[in-house]
Amino acid sequence: MRKPNSRNPWAWVPSLYFAEGIPYYAVMTVSVIMFKRLGISNTNVAFYTSLLYLPWAIKPLWSPLIDIFFTKRRWVVTMQLLISFALVGVAFAVSTSNFLLPTLLVFGIIAFGSATHDIAADGLYMLGLDQSKQAAFAGIRNMVYRIAKIVAQGALVVLAGTLEPHLGIPHAWSVTFFVIAVIFISICLYHRFILPYPAEDRSTLKAQSKGVASEFLRSFILFFKRKDIWIIILFLFFYRFAEAQLEKLIQPFLVDGYEKGGLGLATNDIGIVYGTVGAIALIAGGLLGGLVISKKGLRKWLWPMVIIMHTPDLMFIYLSQFQPTSFLIITTAVAFEQFGYGFGFTAYAMYMIYISQGEYKTSHFAICTGIMALGMMLPGMISGKIQELVGYQHFFLWVMISTIPGFIVAALVKIDPEFGKKKTEV
Numbered sequence: 001m002r003k004p005n006s007r008n009p010w011a012w013v014p015s016l017y018f019a020e021g022i023p024y025y026a027v028m029t030v031s032v033i034m035f036k037r038l039g040i041s042n043t044n045v046a047f048y049t050s051l052l053y054l055p056w057a058i059k060p061l062w063s064p065l066i067d068i069f070f071t072k073r074r075w076v077v078t079m080q081l082l083i084s085f086a087l088v089g090v091a092f093a094v095s096t097s098n099f100l101l102p103t104l105l106v107f108g109i110i111a112f113g114s115a116t117h118d119i120a121a122d123g124l125y126m127l128g129l130d131q132s133k134q135a136a137f138a139g140i141r142n143m144v145y146r147i148a149k150i151v152a153q154g155a156l157v158v159l160a161g162t163l164e165p166h167l168g169i170p171h172a173w174s175v176t177f178f179v180i181a182v183i184f185i186s187i188c189l190y191h192r193f194i195l196p197y198p199a200e201d202r203s204t205l206k207a208q209s210k211g212v213a214s215e216f217l218r219s220f221i222l223f224f225k226r227k228d229i230w231i232i233i234l235f236l237f238f239y240r241f242a243e244a245q246l247e248k249l250i251q252p253f254l255v256d257g258y259e260k261g262g263l264g265l266a267t268n269d270i271g272i273v274y275g276t277v278g279a280i281a282l283i284a285g286g287l288l289g290g291l292v293i294s295k296k297g298l299r300k301w302l303w304p305m306v307i308i309m310h311t312p313d314l315m316f317i318y319l320s321q322f323q324p325t326s327f328l329i330i331t332t333a334v335a336f337e338q339f340g341y342g343f344g345f346t347a348y349a350m351y352m353i354y355i356s357q358g359e360y361k362t363s364h365f366a367i368c369t370g371i372m373a374l375g376m377m378l379p380g381m382i383s384g385k386i387q388e389l390v391g392y393q394h395f396f397l398w399v400m401i402s403t404i405p406g407f408i409v410a411a412l413v414k415i416d417p418e419f420g421k422k423k424t425e426v
Contacts, residue, residue, distance in 0.1 A: 021148025046384025056373030063366030075120035123362030142286035154275030161267030285342025309344020
């Protein structure tokens with residue numbers, strides 16, 4: 001039976017990026033609220049969960065292997081299976097007496113599998129769609145990636161909060177991760193049969209004279225020989241410098257009581273405010289971002305996106321200064337900030353696609369996302385310590401100061417005016 005080279009993108013792109021989002025949010029954000037509820041300090045929560053970015057940061061070291069060996073499709077399905085088993089491992093580890101180390105170790109396995117899955121999934125996306133469809137689906141892929149956030153960080157956090165009074169905090173989170181595992185194995189089985197087999201999805205190891213090492217090195221050399229490579233690296237590292245710090249402290253800020261400078265919300269409330277309403281606002285921002293780029297191009301919208309992404313961080317200055325008790329006010333402020341972030345991040349995602357064009361687009365995109373992860377990991381690791389030293393009020397002021405590098409690097413990059421525009425059919 002002939003394997004389909006292509007399928008309707010709606011049949012696989014949304015589910016692929018939902019699968020890319022679930023383990024990421026489980027490791028990066030759901031773990032934050034879980035560890036906070038289990039009594040871990042802000043310093044340690046921010047440090048350890050930021051350290052889990054490491055596989056995403058160093059994935060360029062093995063990303064060429066995804067190009068060299070096997071197909072992207074095969075890598076995707078295999079990594080989804082690994083992640084499914086590791087999620088079950090978290091469910092067992094979190095309910096043990098000395099939970100921190102074993103839970104972090106299993107989260108590390110999920111992070112490695114997820115980082116590898118991201119390389120292959122992004123490669124399959126770029127091979128399975130032409131450039132115009134990539135631009136058109138940029139908002140869609142961001143949207144379903146954020147829907148994964150609603151499921152993981154919203155619905156499942158609400159589930160954990162609902163179970164906590166009945167099962168206790170550790171067992172409530174154990175059940176929650178079993179649910180995540182069931183969802184993920186179902187996605188894996190679906191993709192085993194529905195993902196396309198693009199004609200270009202094959203090993204890049206061609207002639208026998210070319211060894212694995214030479215192909216591996218060639219992919220790196222070609223990327224770092226690009227014109228203005230240092231500007232590219234600075235943009236990828238500093239565009240989200242402020243968000244890297246803000247992201248790690250939003251949930252602890254919502255959890256901590258008024259006496260600690262926080263807002264004192266329950267687990268269920270956080271699942272609604274940040275994981276559901278906030279995520280929906282973020283999705284809306286991403287959808288709008290993809291739409292406007294497909295009409296006018298990335299270059300036209302870069303500066304508006306930089307501004308709209310960073311200025312709503314002011315909402316957390318307001319929340320920390322006045323500590324409002326109104327659930328509506330808190331939810332609106334968080335939603336406003338998340339909308340801006342979703343809109344602005346679309347420019348970042350499209351820029352990575354822009355500089356990844358060429359023979360090694362999969363490994364080059366992985367290098368981009370690796371630098372991006374490093375830009376999230378290093379500031380995030382120290383954010384908890386900064387917050388505990390200066391308090392929430394001064395910390396969010398520091399976050400606003402940290403947006404300045406994002407504006408500087410946006411002024412330095414050069415982009416083809418036509419990139420990202422949807423092609424009109426003649």
